[in-house]
Amino acid sequence: MLVNHKFIAFETIVIKEVRRFSRIWVQTLVPPAITIGLYFVIFGNLVGRRIGEMGGFQYMEFIVPGLIMMSVIQNSYSNVVSSFFSHKFQRSVEELLVSPVPNYIILTGFVAGGMARGLAVGMIVTTMSLFFADLHIENPLITVAVVLMTSIVFSLAGFINAVFANNFDDISIIPTFVLTPLIYLGGVFYSIQLLPPFWQLVSAINPIFYMVNAFRYGILGSSDVDVYWAFLILAVFIAVLYSGCIWMLRHSTGIRA
Amino acid sequence: MTIAISIKDLRKTYANGFEALKGISLEVKEGDFFALLGPNGAGKSTTIGVISTLINKSGGSVEVFGRNVDTHVYETKLDFGVVPQEVNFSQFEKVQDIVMTQAGYYGLPRKLAKERCEKYLKKLGLWEKRSDRSRSLSGGMKRRLMIARALVHEPRLLILDEPTAGVDIELRRSMWKFLTAINDNGTTIILTTHYLEEAEQLCKNIAIIDEGNIIVDTNMKKLLAELDSQVYILDSQEEIARSPVVELENVNVRSIDSHSFEVTVAGGRSINEVFALLDQQGIQISSMRNKTNRLEELFLSRLNDN
Numbered sequence: 001m002l003v004n005h006k007f008i009a010f011e012t013i014v015i016k017e018v019r020r021f022s023r024i025w026v027q028t029l030v031p032p033a034i035t036i037g038l039y040f041v042i043f044g045n046l047v048g049r050r051i052g053e054m055g056g057f058q059y060m061e062f063i064v065p066g067l068i069m070m071s072v073i074q075n076s077y078s079n080v081v082s083s084f085f086s087h088k089f090q091r092s093v094e095e096l097l098v099s100p101v102p103n104y105i106i107l108t109g110f111v112a113g114g115m116a117r118g119l120a121v122g123m124i125v126t127t128m129s130l131f132f133a134d135l136h137i138e139n140p141l142i143t144v145a146v147v148l149m150t151s152i153v154f155s156l157a158g159f160i161n162a163v164f165a166n167n168f169d170d171i172s173i174i175p176t177f178v179l180t181p182l183i184y185l186g187g188v189f190y191s192i193q194l195l196p197p198f199w200q201l202v203s204a205i206n207p208i209f210y211m212v213n214a215f216r217y218g219i220l221g222s223s224d225v226d227v228y229w230a231f232l233i234l235a236v237f238i239a240v241l242y243s244g245c246i247w248m249l250r251h252s253t254g255i256r257a
Numbered sequence: 258m259t260i261a262i263s264i265k266d267l268r269k270t271y272a273n274g275f276e277a278l279k280g281i282s283l284e285v286k287e288g289d290f291f292a293l294l295g296p297n298g299a300g301k302s303t304t305i306g307v308i309s310t311l312i313n314k315s316g317g318s319v320e321v322f323g324r325n326v327d328t329h330v331y332e333t334k335l336d337f338g339v340v341p342q343e344v345n346f347s348q349f350e351k352v353q354d355i356v357m358t359q360a361g362y363y364g365l366p367r368k369l370a371k372e373r374c375e376k377y378l379k380k381l382g383l384w385e386k387r388s389d390r391s392r393s394l395s396g397g398m399k400r401r402l403m404i405a406r407a408l409v410h411e412p413r414l415l416i417l418d419e420p421t422a423g424v425d426i427e428l429r430r431s432m433w434k435f436l437t438a439i440n441d442n443g444t445t446i447i448l449t450t451h452y453l454e455e456a457e458q459l460c461k462n463i464a465i466i467d468e469g470n471i472i473v474d475t476n477m478k479k480l481l482a483e484l485d486s487q488v489y490i491l492d493s494q495e496e497i498a499r500s501p502v503v504e505l506e507n508v509n510v511r512s513i514d515s516h517s518f519e520v521t522v523a524g525g526r527s528i529n530e531v532f533a534l535l536d537q538q539g540i541q542i543s544s545m546r547n548k549t550n551r552l553e554e555l556f557l558s559r560l561n562d563n
Contacts, residue, residue: 090348099362100335256312
Protein backbone atom coordinates (compact mmCIF):
# COMPACT_ATOMS: atom_id res chain seq x y z
CA MET A 1 0.00 0.00 0.00
CA LEU A 2 1.39 3.39 -0.99
CA VAL A 3 2.12 6.01 1.65
CA ASN A 4 -0.67 8.34 0.50
CA HIS A 5 -3.11 5.39 0.45
CA LYS A 6 -2.10 4.59 4.02
CA PHE A 7 -2.71 8.19 5.00
CA ILE A 8 -6.17 8.11 3.39
CA ALA A 9 -6.95 4.88 5.27
CA PHE A 10 -5.76 6.41 8.56
CA GLU A 11 -7.77 9.57 7.93
CA THR A 12 -10.84 7.45 7.13
CA ILE A 13 -10.62 5.56 10.43
CA VAL A 14 -10.13 8.79 12.41
CA ILE A 15 -13.03 10.57 10.65
CA LYS A 16 -15.25 7.54 11.28
CA GLU A 17 -14.30 7.49 14.96
CA VAL A 18 -14.82 11.23 15.46
CA ARG A 19 -18.15 11.02 13.61
CA ARG A 20 -19.18 8.15 15.88
CA PHE A 21 -18.62 9.92 19.19
CA SER A 22 -19.89 13.25 17.83
CA ARG A 23 -23.12 11.60 16.62
CA ILE A 24 -23.83 10.32 20.14
CA TRP A 25 -22.55 13.45 21.92
CA VAL A 26 -25.29 13.18 24.55
CA GLN A 27 -23.71 9.88 25.64
CA THR A 28 -20.07 10.75 25.06
CA LEU A 29 -19.47 14.45 25.71
CA VAL A 30 -22.23 15.64 28.04
CA PRO A 31 -22.06 13.07 30.92
CA PRO A 32 -18.34 13.63 31.71
CA ALA A 33 -18.92 17.38 31.61
CA ILE A 34 -21.79 17.09 34.09
CA THR A 35 -19.86 14.71 36.38
CA ILE A 36 -16.75 16.88 36.46
CA GLY A 37 -18.93 19.99 36.89
CA LEU A 38 -20.38 18.39 40.03
CA TYR A 39 -16.85 17.65 41.30
CA PHE A 40 -16.01 21.33 40.85
CA VAL A 41 -19.14 22.47 42.70
CA ILE A 42 -19.13 19.94 45.54
CA PHE A 43 -15.47 19.09 46.17
CA GLY A 44 -13.83 22.21 44.81
CA ASN A 45 -16.27 24.88 45.89
CA LEU A 46 -18.32 23.66 48.87
CA VAL A 47 -15.91 21.21 50.55
CA GLY A 48 -12.80 22.90 49.17
CA ARG A 49 -13.54 26.18 50.98
CA ARG A 50 -13.31 24.35 54.31
CA ILE A 51 -10.15 22.47 53.29
CA GLY A 52 -8.29 25.64 52.38
CA GLU A 53 -4.90 24.90 50.82
CA MET A 54 -3.43 21.68 49.43
CA GLY A 55 0.19 21.44 48.29
CA GLY A 56 0.54 25.20 48.55
CA PHE A 57 -2.51 25.99 46.34
CA GLN A 58 -6.19 26.70 46.91
CA TYR A 59 -7.95 23.31 46.93
CA MET A 60 -9.95 24.17 43.80
CA GLU A 61 -6.75 25.02 41.92
CA PHE A 62 -5.14 21.83 43.20
CA ILE A 63 -7.85 19.48 41.94
CA VAL A 64 -8.38 21.08 38.51
CA PRO A 65 -5.39 19.34 36.79
CA GLY A 66 -6.36 15.99 38.31
CA LEU A 67 -9.97 16.31 37.19
CA ILE A 68 -8.93 17.26 33.65
CA MET A 69 -6.60 14.26 33.56
CA MET A 70 -9.30 11.99 34.97
CA SER A 71 -11.67 12.94 32.15
CA VAL A 72 -8.97 12.45 29.51
CA ILE A 73 -8.05 9.01 30.86
CA GLN A 74 -11.63 7.75 31.15
CA ASN A 75 -12.77 9.05 27.78
CA SER A 76 -9.73 7.97 25.77
CA TYR A 77 -10.12 4.50 27.21
CA SER A 78 -13.88 4.18 26.85
CA ASN A 79 -13.92 5.52 23.28
CA VAL A 80 -11.56 2.87 21.97
CA VAL A 81 -12.92 -0.02 24.02
CA SER A 82 -16.55 0.67 23.08
CA SER A 83 -15.86 1.50 19.44
CA PHE A 84 -13.60 -1.45 18.66
CA PHE A 85 -15.82 -3.86 20.57
CA SER A 86 -18.85 -2.55 18.64
CA HIS A 87 -16.94 -3.21 15.41
CA LYS A 88 -16.36 -6.77 16.59
CA PHE A 89 -19.93 -7.19 17.83
CA GLN A 90 -21.53 -5.90 14.61
CA ARG A 91 -18.82 -7.67 12.58
CA SER A 92 -18.04 -4.40 10.81
CA VAL A 93 -14.41 -5.04 11.81
CA GLU A 94 -14.47 -7.42 8.80
CA GLU A 95 -14.62 -4.33 6.54
CA LEU A 96 -11.19 -3.44 7.86
CA LEU A 97 -9.78 -6.95 7.95
CA VAL A 98 -10.51 -7.72 4.28
CA SER A 99 -9.07 -4.37 3.22
CA PRO A 100 -5.34 -3.78 2.68
CA VAL A 101 -5.03 -1.44 5.69
CA PRO A 102 -1.89 -2.46 7.64
CA ASN A 103 -2.31 -3.40 11.30
CA TYR A 104 -0.38 -0.40 12.57
CA ILE A 105 -2.67 1.96 10.64
CA ILE A 106 -5.75 0.26 12.13
CA LEU A 107 -4.30 0.64 15.62
CA THR A 108 -3.09 4.20 15.09
CA GLY A 109 -6.48 5.19 13.68
CA PHE A 110 -8.38 3.87 16.68
CA VAL A 111 -5.87 5.42 19.10
CA ALA A 112 -6.21 8.77 17.33
CA GLY A 113 -10.00 8.46 17.68
CA GLY A 114 -9.62 7.76 21.41
CA MET A 115 -7.27 10.71 21.78
CA ALA A 116 -9.71 12.95 19.92
CA ARG A 117 -12.50 12.15 22.36
CA GLY A 118 -10.24 12.29 25.43
CA LEU A 119 -8.91 15.68 24.39
CA ALA A 120 -12.35 16.98 23.41
CA VAL A 121 -13.71 16.14 26.87
CA GLY A 122 -10.50 17.49 28.43
CA MET A 123 -11.08 20.79 26.63
CA ILE A 124 -14.69 20.93 27.81
CA VAL A 125 -13.61 20.29 31.41
CA THR A 126 -10.80 22.84 31.14
CA THR A 127 -13.26 25.44 29.88
CA MET A 128 -15.63 24.63 32.75
CA SER A 129 -12.80 24.91 35.28
CA LEU A 130 -12.30 28.55 34.22
CA PHE A 131 -15.61 29.34 35.94
CA PHE A 132 -14.24 28.03 39.24
CA ALA A 133 -10.51 28.77 39.29
CA ASP A 134 -7.92 31.07 37.73
CA LEU A 135 -5.98 28.76 35.50
CA HIS A 136 -2.42 29.73 34.53
CA ILE A 137 -0.40 27.17 32.68
CA GLU A 138 3.15 27.23 33.99
CA ASN A 139 4.72 24.81 31.50
CA PRO A 140 2.61 24.56 28.33
CA LEU A 141 4.95 22.12 26.59
CA ILE A 142 4.96 19.67 29.51
CA THR A 143 1.19 20.05 29.92
CA VAL A 144 0.51 19.22 26.26
CA ALA A 145 3.07 16.40 26.14
CA VAL A 146 1.69 14.72 29.28
CA VAL A 147 -1.93 14.94 28.20
CA LEU A 148 -1.15 13.58 24.71
CA MET A 149 0.98 10.72 26.00
CA THR A 150 -1.57 9.82 28.69
CA SER A 151 -4.40 9.70 26.17
CA ILE A 152 -2.25 7.45 23.94
CA VAL A 153 -1.59 5.07 26.86
CA PHE A 154 -5.28 4.72 27.74
CA SER A 155 -6.43 4.46 24.13
CA LEU A 156 -4.01 1.55 23.69
CA ALA A 157 -5.23 -0.02 26.95
CA GLY A 158 -8.83 0.35 25.73
CA PHE A 159 -7.91 -1.40 22.49
CA ILE A 160 -6.48 -4.39 24.38
CA ASN A 161 -9.62 -4.58 26.51
CA ALA A 162 -11.80 -4.54 23.36
CA VAL A 163 -9.75 -7.29 21.69
CA PHE A 164 -10.29 -9.62 24.64
CA ALA A 165 -13.92 -8.63 25.32
CA ASN A 166 -16.57 -11.17 24.38
CA ASN A 167 -19.62 -9.28 25.62
CA PHE A 168 -20.63 -5.82 26.84
CA ASP A 169 -19.91 -6.73 30.50
CA ASP A 170 -16.27 -7.31 29.57
CA ILE A 171 -15.84 -3.73 28.42
CA SER A 172 -17.02 -2.24 31.72
CA ILE A 173 -15.11 -4.50 34.16
CA ILE A 174 -11.69 -2.87 33.73
CA PRO A 175 -12.95 0.74 33.87
CA THR A 176 -15.05 0.00 36.97
CA PHE A 177 -12.77 -2.25 38.98
CA VAL A 178 -9.30 -1.16 37.85
CA LEU A 179 -9.29 2.26 36.23
CA THR A 180 -11.57 4.15 38.63
CA PRO A 181 -9.77 3.02 41.84
CA LEU A 182 -6.38 3.79 40.28
CA ILE A 183 -7.55 7.27 39.27
CA TYR A 184 -9.07 8.04 42.68
CA LEU A 185 -5.92 6.77 44.42
CA GLY A 186 -3.71 8.58 41.93
CA GLY A 187 -3.57 11.90 43.76
CA VAL A 188 -6.41 13.65 41.95
CA PHE A 189 -7.96 14.92 45.19
CA TYR A 190 -5.03 14.95 47.61
CA SER A 191 -1.31 15.39 47.87
CA ILE A 192 0.71 12.26 48.58
CA GLN A 193 2.39 14.19 51.43
CA LEU A 194 -0.82 13.70 53.45
CA LEU A 195 -0.48 9.91 53.39
CA PRO A 196 1.43 7.75 55.90
CA PRO A 197 4.80 6.47 54.54
CA PHE A 198 3.41 3.00 53.69
CA TRP A 199 0.61 4.40 51.55
CA GLN A 200 3.01 6.83 49.92
CA LEU A 201 4.99 3.76 48.83
CA VAL A 202 1.82 2.07 47.55
CA SER A 203 0.91 5.22 45.59
CA ALA A 204 4.33 5.10 43.97
CA ILE A 205 3.42 1.91 42.11
CA ASN A 206 0.29 3.50 40.62
CA PRO A 207 1.21 4.77 37.13
CA ILE A 208 -1.73 7.18 37.08
CA PHE A 209 -0.23 8.94 40.10
CA TYR A 210 2.76 9.97 37.93
CA MET A 211 0.56 11.11 35.06
CA VAL A 212 -1.67 13.25 37.27
CA ASN A 213 1.30 14.80 39.04
CA ALA A 214 3.20 15.50 35.83
CA PHE A 215 0.12 17.22 34.43
CA ARG A 216 -0.25 19.18 37.68
CA TYR A 217 3.38 20.19 37.33
CA GLY A 218 2.65 21.44 33.81
CA ILE A 219 -0.23 23.60 34.99
CA LEU A 220 0.72 24.65 38.53
CA GLY A 221 4.48 24.13 38.46
CA SER A 222 4.29 21.84 41.51
CA SER A 223 4.32 18.06 41.75
CA ASP A 224 4.78 15.22 44.27
CA VAL A 225 7.07 13.37 41.83
CA ASP A 226 9.94 14.11 39.48
CA VAL A 227 8.34 14.90 36.12
CA TYR A 228 11.06 13.01 34.23
CA TRP A 229 9.99 9.80 35.95
CA ALA A 230 6.49 10.44 34.69
CA PHE A 231 7.71 10.84 31.10
CA LEU A 232 9.79 7.69 31.37
CA ILE A 233 6.81 5.71 32.70
CA LEU A 234 4.55 7.09 29.97
CA ALA A 235 7.08 6.22 27.27
CA VAL A 236 7.54 2.68 28.60
CA PHE A 237 3.77 2.13 28.80
CA ILE A 238 3.26 3.40 25.26
CA ALA A 239 6.01 1.14 23.91
CA VAL A 240 4.81 -1.96 25.76
CA LEU A 241 1.09 -1.49 25.05
CA TYR A 242 1.67 -0.58 21.38
CA SER A 243 3.84 -3.65 20.86
CA GLY A 244 1.23 -5.80 22.59
CA CYS A 245 -1.57 -4.44 20.38
CA ILE A 246 0.43 -5.01 17.19
CA TRP A 247 1.30 -8.54 18.31
CA MET A 248 -2.39 -9.30 18.94
CA LEU A 249 -3.45 -7.88 15.58
CA ARG A 250 -0.72 -9.86 13.80
CA HIS A 251 -1.81 -13.05 15.55
CA SER A 252 -5.52 -12.23 15.00
CA THR A 253 -6.23 -12.48 18.72
CA GLY A 254 -9.95 -12.11 19.31
CA ILE A 255 -10.75 -11.01 15.76
CA ARG A 256 -10.22 -14.00 13.45
CA ALA A 257 -11.22 -17.65 13.83
CA MET B 258 -5.30 -17.91 -19.20
CA THR B 259 -4.57 -16.26 -15.85
CA ILE B 260 -5.64 -18.14 -12.77
CA ALA B 261 -7.69 -15.87 -10.50
CA ILE B 262 -7.66 -18.19 -7.50
CA SER B 263 -5.49 -21.18 -6.87
CA ILE B 264 -6.12 -23.16 -3.69
CA LYS B 265 -3.82 -26.03 -2.80
CA ASP B 266 -4.38 -28.58 -0.05
CA LEU B 267 -6.33 -26.06 2.03
CA ARG B 268 -7.07 -27.22 5.57
CA LYS B 269 -8.94 -25.64 8.43
CA THR B 270 -9.50 -27.09 11.87
CA TYR B 271 -11.33 -24.81 14.31
CA ALA B 272 -10.34 -24.41 17.96
CA ASN B 273 -13.14 -26.81 18.99
CA GLY B 274 -11.53 -29.54 16.86
CA PHE B 275 -14.03 -29.37 13.99
CA GLU B 276 -12.24 -30.07 10.71
CA ALA B 277 -14.03 -27.79 8.26
CA LEU B 278 -11.65 -28.20 5.30
CA LYS B 279 -9.76 -31.44 4.72
CA GLY B 280 -7.18 -30.44 2.13
CA ILE B 281 -9.16 -29.00 -0.76
CA SER B 282 -7.58 -27.89 -4.03
CA LEU B 283 -9.32 -25.67 -6.56
CA GLU B 284 -8.57 -23.35 -9.44
CA VAL B 285 -10.74 -20.55 -10.77
CA LYS B 286 -9.75 -18.93 -14.04
CA GLU B 287 -9.85 -15.18 -14.65
CA GLY B 288 -13.23 -14.08 -16.03
CA ASP B 289 -15.00 -17.16 -14.69
CA PHE B 290 -18.36 -17.14 -12.94
CA PHE B 291 -17.72 -19.95 -10.51
CA ALA B 292 -20.22 -21.66 -8.22
CA LEU B 293 -19.14 -23.23 -4.95
CA LEU B 294 -22.02 -25.35 -3.76
CA GLY B 295 -22.56 -27.59 -0.79
CA PRO B 296 -24.97 -28.35 2.02
CA ASN B 297 -24.92 -26.40 5.29
CA GLY B 298 -21.67 -26.88 7.19
CA ALA B 299 -19.89 -28.33 4.15
CA GLY B 300 -17.08 -25.75 4.26
CA LYS B 301 -18.19 -23.13 1.69
CA SER B 302 -18.08 -20.13 4.02
CA THR B 303 -14.85 -21.35 5.62
CA THR B 304 -13.25 -21.54 2.16
CA ILE B 305 -14.40 -18.01 1.39
CA GLY B 306 -13.32 -16.82 4.85
CA VAL B 307 -9.81 -18.20 4.28
CA ILE B 308 -9.53 -16.68 0.78
CA SER B 309 -10.65 -13.30 2.09
CA THR B 310 -8.28 -13.59 5.12
CA LEU B 311 -11.12 -13.43 7.64
CA ILE B 312 -10.33 -16.96 8.82
CA ASN B 313 -6.83 -18.27 9.52
CA LYS B 314 -6.08 -21.48 7.65
CA SER B 315 -4.51 -24.51 9.33
CA GLY B 316 -2.58 -25.59 6.23
CA GLY B 317 -2.23 -25.30 2.48
CA SER B 318 -1.92 -22.24 0.30
CA VAL B 319 -4.11 -19.66 -1.43
CA GLU B 320 -2.97 -17.57 -4.38
CA VAL B 321 -4.95 -14.68 -5.86
CA PHE B 322 -3.87 -13.78 -9.40
CA GLY B 323 -0.60 -15.62 -8.83
CA ARG B 324 0.25 -13.96 -5.52
CA ASN B 325 0.25 -15.78 -2.23
CA VAL B 326 -2.17 -14.23 0.28
CA ASP B 327 0.29 -14.82 3.13
CA THR B 328 3.31 -13.17 1.55
CA HIS B 329 1.59 -10.51 -0.60
CA VAL B 330 -1.07 -9.45 1.87
CA TYR B 331 -1.72 -5.93 0.61
CA GLU B 332 -1.51 -6.63 -3.14
CA THR B 333 -3.88 -9.60 -2.97
CA LYS B 334 -6.40 -7.69 -0.85
CA LEU B 335 -6.58 -4.97 -3.51
CA ASP B 336 -7.58 -7.63 -6.04
CA PHE B 337 -10.72 -8.94 -4.37
CA GLY B 338 -13.95 -7.71 -2.85
CA VAL B 339 -16.08 -9.77 -0.49
CA VAL B 340 -19.83 -9.88 0.04
CA PRO B 341 -20.36 -11.90 3.22
CA GLN B 342 -23.34 -14.03 4.12
CA GLU B 343 -24.29 -11.96 7.18
CA VAL B 344 -24.79 -8.21 7.26
CA ASN B 345 -21.52 -6.80 8.62
CA PHE B 346 -21.75 -3.04 8.47
CA SER B 347 -22.60 -0.60 11.23
CA GLN B 348 -26.37 -0.31 11.60
CA PHE B 349 -26.02 3.31 12.70
CA GLU B 350 -24.16 4.70 9.72
CA LYS B 351 -25.59 6.23 6.59
CA VAL B 352 -25.57 4.20 3.37
CA GLN B 353 -23.20 6.61 1.62
CA ASP B 354 -20.81 6.74 4.58
CA ILE B 355 -20.49 2.94 4.63
CA VAL B 356 -19.39 2.85 0.98
CA MET B 357 -17.17 5.94 1.33
CA THR B 358 -15.47 4.50 4.40
CA GLN B 359 -14.69 1.27 2.56
CA ALA B 360 -13.26 3.31 -0.32
CA GLY B 361 -11.06 5.10 2.22
CA TYR B 362 -9.75 1.80 3.55
CA TYR B 363 -8.52 1.05 0.02
CA GLY B 364 -6.81 4.43 -0.19
CA LEU B 365 -9.14 5.92 -2.80
CA PRO B 366 -8.91 9.73 -2.93
CA ARG B 367 -12.14 11.41 -1.82
CA LYS B 368 -13.16 12.66 -5.28
CA LEU B 369 -12.75 9.23 -6.87
CA ALA B 370 -14.43 7.56 -3.89
CA LYS B 371 -17.46 9.86 -4.31
CA GLU B 372 -17.72 9.05 -8.02
CA ARG B 373 -17.48 5.29 -7.40
CA CYS B 374 -19.94 5.51 -4.51
CA GLU B 375 -22.48 7.27 -6.71
CA LYS B 376 -21.85 4.87 -9.60
CA TYR B 377 -22.45 1.69 -7.61
CA LEU B 378 -25.25 3.00 -5.41
CA LYS B 379 -27.06 4.06 -8.59
CA LYS B 380 -26.39 0.74 -10.32
CA LEU B 381 -27.74 -1.14 -7.33
CA GLY B 382 -30.77 1.11 -6.88
CA LEU B 383 -29.66 2.61 -3.56
CA TRP B 384 -28.82 6.17 -4.56
CA GLU B 385 -32.14 7.51 -3.26
CA LYS B 386 -31.36 5.90 0.10
CA ARG B 387 -27.83 7.29 0.36
CA SER B 388 -28.59 9.55 3.33
CA ASP B 389 -30.62 6.93 5.24
CA ARG B 390 -29.22 5.04 8.20
CA SER B 391 -28.41 1.48 7.14
CA ARG B 392 -30.66 -0.05 9.79
CA SER B 393 -33.71 1.39 7.99
CA LEU B 394 -32.95 -0.59 4.81
CA SER B 395 -34.85 -3.74 3.87
CA GLY B 396 -33.02 -7.10 3.80
CA GLY B 397 -32.58 -6.94 0.03
CA MET B 398 -31.25 -3.39 0.16
CA LYS B 399 -28.72 -4.38 2.83
CA ARG B 400 -27.45 -7.14 0.55
CA ARG B 401 -27.17 -4.72 -2.37
CA LEU B 402 -25.33 -2.27 -0.13
CA MET B 403 -22.78 -4.97 0.69
CA ILE B 404 -22.27 -5.56 -3.04
CA ALA B 405 -21.78 -1.82 -3.67
CA ARG B 406 -19.32 -1.70 -0.79
CA ALA B 407 -17.36 -4.69 -2.14
CA LEU B 408 -17.16 -3.13 -5.62
CA VAL B 409 -16.12 0.40 -4.66
CA HIS B 410 -12.41 -0.33 -5.22
CA GLU B 411 -13.30 -2.16 -8.46
CA PRO B 412 -11.67 -5.50 -7.66
CA ARG B 413 -10.72 -8.07 -10.32
CA LEU B 414 -12.34 -10.80 -8.23
CA LEU B 415 -15.68 -10.61 -6.46
CA ILE B 416 -16.49 -13.24 -3.83
CA LEU B 417 -20.16 -13.58 -2.93
CA ASP B 418 -21.31 -15.74 -0.04
CA GLU B 419 -25.02 -16.43 -0.58
CA PRO B 420 -25.77 -12.92 -1.85
CA THR B 421 -29.42 -13.60 -2.64
CA ALA B 422 -30.41 -15.47 0.52
CA GLY B 423 -33.78 -14.19 1.71
CA VAL B 424 -34.19 -11.88 -1.26
CA ASP B 425 -37.47 -11.83 -3.22
CA ILE B 426 -37.59 -13.25 -6.75
CA GLU B 427 -37.78 -9.90 -8.54
CA LEU B 428 -34.80 -8.54 -6.70
CA ARG B 429 -32.89 -11.80 -7.10
CA ARG B 430 -33.33 -11.63 -10.86
CA SER B 431 -32.19 -8.00 -10.99
CA MET B 432 -29.11 -9.00 -8.97
CA TRP B 433 -28.42 -11.84 -11.42
CA LYS B 434 -28.58 -9.34 -14.26
CA PHE B 435 -26.19 -7.01 -12.47
CA LEU B 436 -23.72 -9.77 -11.61
CA THR B 437 -23.81 -11.13 -15.17
CA ALA B 438 -23.05 -7.63 -16.48
CA ILE B 439 -20.02 -7.14 -14.23
CA ASN B 440 -18.80 -10.65 -15.10
CA ASP B 441 -19.17 -9.79 -18.81
CA ASN B 442 -17.01 -6.74 -18.13
CA GLY B 443 -14.21 -9.02 -16.93
CA THR B 444 -14.71 -9.36 -13.17
CA THR B 445 -14.17 -12.91 -11.98
CA ILE B 446 -16.95 -14.02 -9.65
CA ILE B 447 -17.04 -16.79 -7.09
CA LEU B 448 -20.50 -17.47 -5.74
CA THR B 449 -21.84 -19.70 -3.02
CA THR B 450 -25.56 -20.18 -3.00
CA HIS B 451 -28.30 -22.47 -1.82
CA TYR B 452 -30.38 -21.64 -4.89
CA LEU B 453 -29.19 -24.20 -7.41
CA GLU B 454 -31.28 -22.55 -10.10
CA GLU B 455 -29.13 -19.46 -9.50
CA ALA B 456 -25.90 -21.39 -9.97
CA GLU B 457 -27.27 -23.06 -13.11
CA GLN B 458 -28.36 -19.72 -14.57
CA LEU B 459 -25.21 -17.75 -13.79
CA CYS B 460 -22.17 -19.95 -13.48
CA LYS B 461 -19.82 -21.39 -16.06
CA ASN B 462 -17.93 -23.71 -13.72
CA ILE B 463 -18.89 -25.41 -10.52
CA ALA B 464 -17.41 -27.16 -7.51
CA ILE B 465 -19.40 -29.07 -4.93
CA ILE B 466 -17.97 -29.30 -1.45
CA ASP B 467 -19.18 -31.77 1.16
CA GLU B 468 -17.79 -32.48 4.62
CA GLY B 469 -14.68 -30.45 3.86
CA ASN B 470 -13.85 -32.21 0.58
CA ILE B 471 -14.37 -31.18 -3.04
CA ILE B 472 -16.49 -33.92 -4.60
CA VAL B 473 -17.20 -32.24 -7.95
CA ASP B 474 -15.07 -29.70 -9.83
CA THR B 475 -16.18 -29.32 -13.42
CA ASN B 476 -17.80 -27.31 -16.16
CA MET B 477 -21.50 -26.56 -15.62
CA LYS B 478 -22.53 -27.81 -19.09
CA LYS B 479 -20.56 -31.04 -18.70
CA LEU B 480 -22.13 -31.65 -15.33
CA LEU B 481 -25.66 -31.09 -16.60
CA ALA B 482 -24.97 -33.37 -19.56
CA GLU B 483 -24.43 -36.19 -17.08
CA LEU B 484 -28.12 -36.26 -16.28
CA ASP B 485 -29.55 -39.66 -17.33
CA SER B 486 -33.11 -38.47 -17.55
CA GLN B 487 -35.12 -35.30 -17.29
CA VAL B 488 -38.70 -34.87 -16.17
CA TYR B 489 -40.79 -32.15 -17.80
CA ILE B 490 -44.25 -30.84 -16.99
CA LEU B 491 -46.15 -29.90 -20.15
CA ASP B 492 -49.29 -27.74 -20.05
CA SER B 493 -51.90 -27.64 -22.78
CA GLN B 494 -54.24 -24.72 -23.46
CA GLU B 495 -57.13 -27.04 -24.18
CA GLU B 496 -58.51 -29.87 -22.13
CA ILE B 497 -56.96 -33.25 -22.92
CA ALA B 498 -59.55 -36.03 -22.96
CA ARG B 499 -57.10 -38.87 -22.39
CA SER B 500 -53.42 -39.31 -21.76
CA PRO B 501 -51.44 -38.67 -24.97
CA VAL B 502 -49.95 -41.66 -26.72
CA VAL B 503 -46.17 -41.38 -27.08
CA GLU B 504 -44.72 -44.66 -28.19
CA LEU B 505 -41.03 -43.94 -28.02
CA GLU B 506 -38.36 -46.00 -26.33
CA ASN B 507 -37.05 -44.36 -23.08
CA VAL B 508 -39.96 -41.89 -22.97
CA ASN B 509 -42.69 -42.20 -20.38
CA VAL B 510 -45.84 -40.04 -20.23
CA ARG B 511 -48.14 -39.70 -17.21
CA SER B 512 -51.26 -37.56 -16.97
CA ILE B 513 -51.40 -35.09 -14.05
CA ASP B 514 -54.77 -33.43 -14.69
CA SER B 515 -56.98 -32.44 -17.60
CA HIS B 516 -54.50 -29.81 -18.84
CA SER B 517 -51.10 -31.12 -17.73
CA PHE B 518 -48.96 -34.21 -18.04
CA GLU B 519 -45.51 -35.35 -17.00
CA VAL B 520 -42.96 -36.57 -19.57
CA THR B 521 -39.80 -38.42 -18.55
CA VAL B 522 -37.15 -38.40 -21.30
CA ALA B 523 -34.10 -40.64 -20.94
CA GLY B 524 -31.42 -42.48 -22.93
CA GLY B 525 -30.45 -39.61 -25.22
CA ARG B 526 -34.01 -38.96 -26.43
CA SER B 527 -34.95 -35.36 -27.25
CA ILE B 528 -38.06 -33.60 -26.01
CA ASN B 529 -38.52 -32.38 -29.60
CA GLU B 530 -39.48 -35.93 -30.61
CA VAL B 531 -42.25 -35.83 -28.02
CA PHE B 532 -43.48 -32.46 -29.32
CA ALA B 533 -43.68 -33.85 -32.84
CA LEU B 534 -45.86 -36.81 -31.72
CA LEU B 535 -48.09 -34.54 -29.62
CA ASP B 536 -48.55 -32.23 -32.58
CA GLN B 537 -49.70 -35.17 -34.69
CA GLN B 538 -52.38 -35.86 -32.06
CA GLY B 539 -53.50 -32.21 -32.16
CA ILE B 540 -52.24 -31.39 -28.70
CA GLN B 541 -50.87 -27.83 -28.51
CA ILE B 542 -48.42 -27.22 -25.66
CA SER B 543 -48.67 -23.76 -24.10
CA SER B 544 -45.86 -24.06 -21.57
CA MET B 545 -43.14 -26.40 -20.42
CA ARG B 546 -40.93 -26.56 -17.30
CA ASN B 547 -38.53 -28.93 -15.60
CA LYS B 548 -40.22 -30.81 -12.78
CA THR B 549 -37.14 -30.34 -10.62
CA ASN B 550 -34.09 -28.21 -11.14
CA ARG B 551 -31.57 -30.22 -13.14
CA LEU B 552 -28.63 -29.15 -11.03
CA GLU B 553 -30.58 -29.98 -7.90
CA GLU B 554 -30.95 -33.59 -9.04
CA LEU B 555 -27.25 -33.89 -9.74
CA PHE B 556 -26.35 -32.12 -6.52
CA LEU B 557 -28.42 -34.52 -4.44
CA SER B 558 -27.18 -37.59 -6.28
CA ARG B 559 -23.52 -36.54 -5.79
CA LEU B 560 -24.08 -35.87 -2.13
CA ASN B 561 -25.72 -39.26 -1.74
CA ASP B 562 -22.80 -40.91 -3.55
CA ASN B 563 -20.39 -39.16 -1.21
